[in-house]
Amino acid sequence: MNKVSLILSWLSLRSTSVSLPQRFLQPHFSHPAGQQGLSKRVLGASLIALGLPMSLQADALPDLKGREVVVVTENAYPPLQFVDPKTGEAIGWEYDAMNELAKRLNFTLVIENSSWDAMIPAISEAQFDIGMTGITIREDRKEKVDFSAPYMRSEMFMLVRADEDRFANAEEFAALEDGLVGAQAGTTPFYTAVYEVLDGDEQNPRIKLFETFGASVQALRSNDVDLVLTDGTAGNGYVNANPESFKLVGDAMGSEDFGFIFPKGSDLLAPINAGIASLKEDGTLDQLNTTWFLDYELGR
Structure with missing residues (x-):
């Protein structure tokens, strides 16, 4: 998937959701301040200077009057949210989008970190206000949590080692009796x-x-598995950062929409949806896509 095809994909989906990303070579990390495990960082809306245009209808957006909103993420899904291997800072598309939402809706953003397998249960129990980690909108998950409007569309691809020559598509891999695929239980891959x-x-x-x-x-x-399924954009990030180690093979396998998750009945759902609509309307999401999926080079 090259830059031209990505741009064409965005244009075809602008009336619904943004097109594009699954996870990072950083299963454990420490924040610069030395915090570990489930750690908290208060990120004011002024943390990043996006230089992005404000919606013409920004004045009509809900005003949360500085309310503290606790967002939980995994920091394991570049370029959506991850720890920069050079600086140790938590960054990414979702961080920038959520900070822009905080600015437009006037809330104080607090970030917590958690593992993927604990995230949906924690949100369903209202331990946090919002979850963001490239979460696929699925009907079974809607039984436990509420989803925002979709903010991104993703397609799955096959990530393999750069020297892989035994298979080049899903059918050939399935026929490879000793071929192993690595995945997280309960995820789209x-x-x-x-x-x-x-x-x-x-x-x-x-x-x-x-x-x-x-x-x-x-x-x-390390040759312990032969295949990992990933979103094509994230996969391209790995390949571009490690061309000697990885490549993508085969065709796209379906598509999925990503959304933020909320406790059932959350009063934040409507304001966040209004904010997402404003980000789409004024081109902010397109700018974030350019920044994180075209311009940014993982690990460089």
Whole structure:
């Protein structure tokens, strides 16, 4: 997937959602201040100077009057949210978007970090206000949490080692009896591996489970698995940063929409949806896409 095809993908989807990203080679990290585990960072709306245009209808957006909003993320899904390997700072598309929402809706943004497997249960129990980590909007998840309007559309691709020559598509991988795929349980890559690549058996021994997406990519690098499924844009980020280690093969496998998640009945859902609409309306999401999916080079 080259830059031209990405831009064309955006143009085809601008009337609905933004097109584009699954996780990072950073299963554990420390913040610059030395905090570890479930750590908190207050990110004021002035943290980043995006230089982005404000919506012409910004005055009509809900005013949350400085209310504290706690957002939980995994910091494991570049370029949506991750820890910059050079600076140790948590950055990404979702950080910039959420900070812009905080500015437009007048709320104080507080970031917490958690693992993916704990995130949906924590949101469903209202331990946090919002979850953001490239979460696919799915009907089964809607039983536990509320989703925002979609802010991004993603397609799945096959990430393999750069020297892989045994297979070049899903059918050839399925026929490779000793081929292993790495995935996180309960994620879109996991279900895509089960139902679109393999035989529909969620207990298939050819699927090796990992706690983080980054751990599965590390396993791919070290020859412990042969395939990892990832969003095409994130996959291109890995390939561009590590062309000697990885490549993408095969065709796109379906598409999915990403949304922020909320406790059921959250009064933040409507304001955030209004904010997302304003970001789409004035081209801010397009600018973020250019910044993070075209201009930014992971690890450089």
